[in-house]
Amino acid sequence: MNNLHPNITFTSESEENGRINFLDLTLIRNNSRIEFDIYRKPTTTDITIHSTSLHPTQHKMASFRHMTNRLKTIPLNKENYERELQTIYNIAENNGYKKHTIDNLLKPKTKKLNTDQDTTNQYASFTYIGKNTYQLTNYFKKLGLQISKLGLQISFRTDNNIFRNINTQTNDQNVYDRSGIYKLTCPDCNQTYIGQTGRTLKDRYKEHIRSFLKNRNDSNFANHLLRTGHEPGTINETMTLLHHGQKSRRLNITEKMEIFKHKTFNGPIINEQIHSPSDVTFKTLTYKRKRNDDETNNDRNVRRRVE
């Protein structure tokens, strides 16, 4: 079977001492019976969303609900059941939850029957901003039932997600009044230059043009135009804002990544045609911190000269 494709490799695992792990279970062969135990990888951590974290209760309870449901549905012997229950208690305690929270989850539940046939269910998602959010959503629920017999189901989302933290891209009308990482594209040959400015894009553009007109050796982009005889276009034709932001360490890293990305996917870029430090620094990101600091200082000096 392993000859089917070089990227597909099947491995087989045999039982040890009559035990074998399968998904989240340990199967134990006991004479003619198979017994179960809960299996956790040795690398598992007991971290869940902490009780003090600003998250809707439903999200916090999700992992515990999963664990207690598994405890209730998998036929464990008394010893394994007690041990698993203790593990869940420990995880709860380590993340700031009380023992009775788990006990409540373990209580048998009576399912509510939907007797009102006339209601239509619809979902609405709210951003969770604290416990007061429930007041708001309960109000909407009541209102929906009163007005249009709408059985409103509420789901929650949180505001602080990764996308929000790394995506600073903008399609604003007045992009040229903002600062950040920008791209200059030569209208004649489509080669690009990636730069960063703490002032407005408009000002930075004017500077590049001034360097071009006065034949000054302080802009890579202007140098490209002068060397090739290409003409700069208008700001709209030439300049785009890639990431909005103030000068910061994060923006420096984003700039390096943009340069790396453009180079990788769009071929040679203007940045590196005259000595560019970005290549060096990007590689040293994985080097020892001490060495990296030295490189970064060099980079900063070179950048100051180049910009």
Ligand SMILES: [Zn+2]
């Ligand atoms: Zn060009």
